[in-house]
Amino acid sequence: MSHDIFAHLRGRAIAALRLLLPELPEEAFLRVTMEPPREASHGDMSTNAALVIGKAAKLAPPKLAAELAAALAALPEVEEATPAGPGFVNLRLREDYLRAQLPIVLREAEAFGQGAAKPGRVNVEYVSANPTGPMHVGHCRGAVVGDGLAALLAKAGFDVTREYYINDAGAQVQALGWAAYWRYLEALPVASHGLWAEGATPEERKAAVEAAYGTTLQYGGEYLVPVGVALAATHGAGLVPPDTGRLALVRGFTVTAMMAEIREDLALLGVKHDVFVSEAELVAEGKLEQAEALLNSQDLIYRGTLPPPKGKLPEDWEEREQTLFRSEKFGDDTDRPLRKSDGTGTYFANDIANHLHKIERGFDQLVHVWGADHGGYVKRMQAAVAALSNRKVSLDVVLTQIVHVVKDGAPVRMSKRAGSYITLRDLIEEVGRDAVRFTMLTRKADAQMEFDLDLVVQQSRDNPVFYVQYAHARCRSVLRAAGDPSLENLAEAPLDSLTDPAELGLIRRLAAWPRLVEAAAIAREPHRVAFFLNDLASDFHLLWNKGKDDNTLRFIQADAPAATQARLALVAATAAVVRSGLGVMGVTPVEEMR
Template identity: 90%
Template sequence: MSHDIFAHLRDRTITALSTLLPELPAEAFARVTMEPPREASHGDMATNAALVVGKVAKLAPPKLAADLAAALRELPEVEEATPAGPGFVNLRLREDYLRGQVAVILREGEEFGQGAEKPGTVNVEYVSANPTGPMHVGHCRGAVVGDALAALLAKAGHQVTREYYINDAGAQVQALAWAAYWRYLEALPVAAHGLWAEGAEPEARKAAVEAAYGTTLQYGGEYLIPVGQALAAEHGAALVPPDAGTLALVRNFTVAAMMAEIREDLAALGVRHDIFISEAELVRDGLLEKAEVLLDSQGLIYQGTLPPPKGKPPEDWEEREQTLFRSEQFGDDTDRPLRKSDGTGTYFANDIANHLHKIERGFGALVHVWGADHGGYVKRMQAAVAALSGKRVSLDVVLTQIVHVVKDGQPVRMSKRAGSYITLRDLIDEVGRDAVRFTMLTRKSDAQMEFDLDLVVQQSRDNPVFYVQYAHARCRSVLRGAGDPAPEALALAPLDSLTDPAELGLIRRLAAWPRVVDAAAAAREPHRVAFFLNDLASDFHLLWNKGKDDTTLRFIQADQPAATQARLALVAATAAVVRSGLRVMGVTPVEEMR
């Protein structure tokens, strides 16, 4: 576990409060926080301790704040402690304590920021794209956010399982099977099926299949042509004409082919999963029925009718009795149907089976990354998890908004191969994996974003990918110029020459990394890592530029060996924290800019 100066000073504050108020139990201090102040001029940290504890102790918070400030001034880490407002205390840390964090970072290297091991395992489910075509830009954002969030949770000390839920049951996958069957027929000689004449145009061939088999071909992208060719190569004309068994074979073959392609796309993006779970297998294994028995035993399933959806005219609504789950009892807006009119499970019911499967495997916390169009689905799924687990298991949902790709200020044209959208591979081929991953984390996930293909390859301050990578490259350039001294040796260097406000500001930023990890993981917000790295790069570039104007601040000075060692230690610590942050983001740090 890394030394988190915020957690350390919080512990010190609670100890001081315990001395001042020995009659209070430990739980009285649970809501004490230690955070950066809203304004940097107020100091390095601020605590709400007197405010929240004063109410419990029935003491005036301002008076308790004054007593607490007096106690905190006695700490060797604290330069100044000042009561503020209705019960806050602002702290300014001693410079020697701050400088000491450089040595801590150098000893821990990229492991700096690692949280203490936490009990239980978190299941993070992300991507989970329907296996009906290549991954597109929308999938890309969810993939990067999910992968970075899993890494962030692991960095914070959680055990993490990364999961992909394959939506391979239902109407969409059946439609995919028909589309693949069409491409299979195209790969055969016309004489094998006789549905169209030699030389028929693609639209005529498609129409012929739809007419012959009473289906609608929803998926028309060229990506299914190789699937059809592979089916023809393996089975010849044996699948003509189609029957239920044929379609099941084609469906399974096509889903396997699509998932192989999706795995390749994910690998190209540097995204990995520990386990892939099939919806169809869960249904076949009876997980839905098992979930229904569990819910029914709690009186949470009944036969009933629902009111019409809001905004739907009553004359358009057909009231019918359904199997319903008492979702409203757990905070949802209404109860939810579990069975369709034909007796098969609803989409929601199959998702309940998926979550029961996770609960049975012993996960204490579930995190999902979904597209923003699933926002209305969150409450019902949280209700189901609460019911299935007896409220023991939490479900957090991170929503990702749409991504607009532009070039030269204009929307990018759609991919011909995919038929109707920009594929993930298109994006990676255009700007590279690292630029894609970093850029996808430069906005909060539930905010829409514009992915500017020109900006992400631009070498300017406006491009955060370049700006952060440039900071690391500059660090490495300085260290190579000094012969790449070992971090262990630099950790022993005296640091008292680091007194410039820009140097101390950089140290303050570096020392905050463990808190950023902990807070970002708790909020399920990996974009905070990108924001932190951008601020860290800004602090470093500021110091670099000051050294250009003031020669006494240059990193390497032949006539000042002690100051040089101290500054090399600061540079090495900066490089280590940048690498630590980029590792969470899944981005490779560069050694030099070209």
């Protein structure tokens, strides 16, 4: 694991407090933090220790802060420790200690920031788009956030499994099957089914299928045409007329084809999953009944009726008896139906089966990335996971808000009906995978975001993708000019010459990376990585520009080889941390800008 200077000095502070207050119980130290102060003039880091344990220790915080400061000032890492404000202790680190972080970064390179292995296993489920068509922009954000979050958790030291739940059961897939069957019929010679006359219009053909089989065709997507053609090529007219078995075959074939497309889309986006779990397979295996039995054994299931929604009643409301799960006992607002009034399972029930499947495979923490329209679904699922795992397994849900795509200052409509549906492929083609991924991570997931197609390809300060890539390219440019020294050699370089505030500031930023990984992972906020990289790039560009004003700050000094080595070490470490961060985001660092 990487050295985290904040965690390290927090440990030092707690050790000092134990000496000062030997009778204090361990729990008293839990709330002690060591973090960078907002105000840079307060020093490199600051601890609230005297404030949070003053009460337990029966000591006035300012007095305790003074004692702690005296103890910390004696540490080899610390230049100065001063009590401040209501009871903070501010630390200024010794420059030697800061500079000593560079060899650590250089030896670990892209692995720098890796957290210590954490106990337990985490399952991150994301995308889980219905296999009813190609991925669109809405799915894309969830995919990128989920993939970034999974990478972030792994970086922080968690054992992560990335999972995709294929919603291949239920009414939508039924409808998909019919639509594919329609396209199949169209791919056959008319004589093989005789549903319409030769030369019938698309509308007439669609109406003929609906009339002949008493169905409503919801999916009319052009993307199903090749599926129909493939079915016709394989089976000829052998699937006419439709029956239960033939439709199941068509459905299976279509879902497989759609999943192949989705996998291609995911590959284009660079989004990876370790496991694909099929809802239909879970149902077929009887996982639903198993989950139901488990809940029933705890008396969490009953037959009953739900109260009607408050306010205006739906037109067709009538009271029906259903199989209900007592989710209210686990903090939900009401109990929830497991089975519809006709006895078939609800989506919720299938999803309970899905979660039982996860729990059985030994995961301790479940994380989901869902669209914001599933917000109302979170509590009941958490209730179900608590019930199934005897409250041992946690479920966190990260909700991603809508993405508004903007081009030339005007919103781009994404409605399927309007026909101007933006697929993920369109988007990647337009701006590139890296820009898509980076941009999708520059906002908190639960904030709506605007995706400006013009901005993300713009080469300027306003575009964080470019700005960060440019910093890396500049690093590489310097290192190339210096003959690409090895990281091993640079890690041995004497660093005493790094004394400029901009140089030390950059080192401080690099050293903060492990702490950022840890904090962002716990908060499930991968966007923090993007903000960190933007700040890091800013620190580097600043230093670069200082070298323009002051020649002695340029990285390569022809007459000072030792200073040059030190600066190259700094530049190489910067490049390594940028790569480490971009690695979490799944963005490729570039060697040069074009």
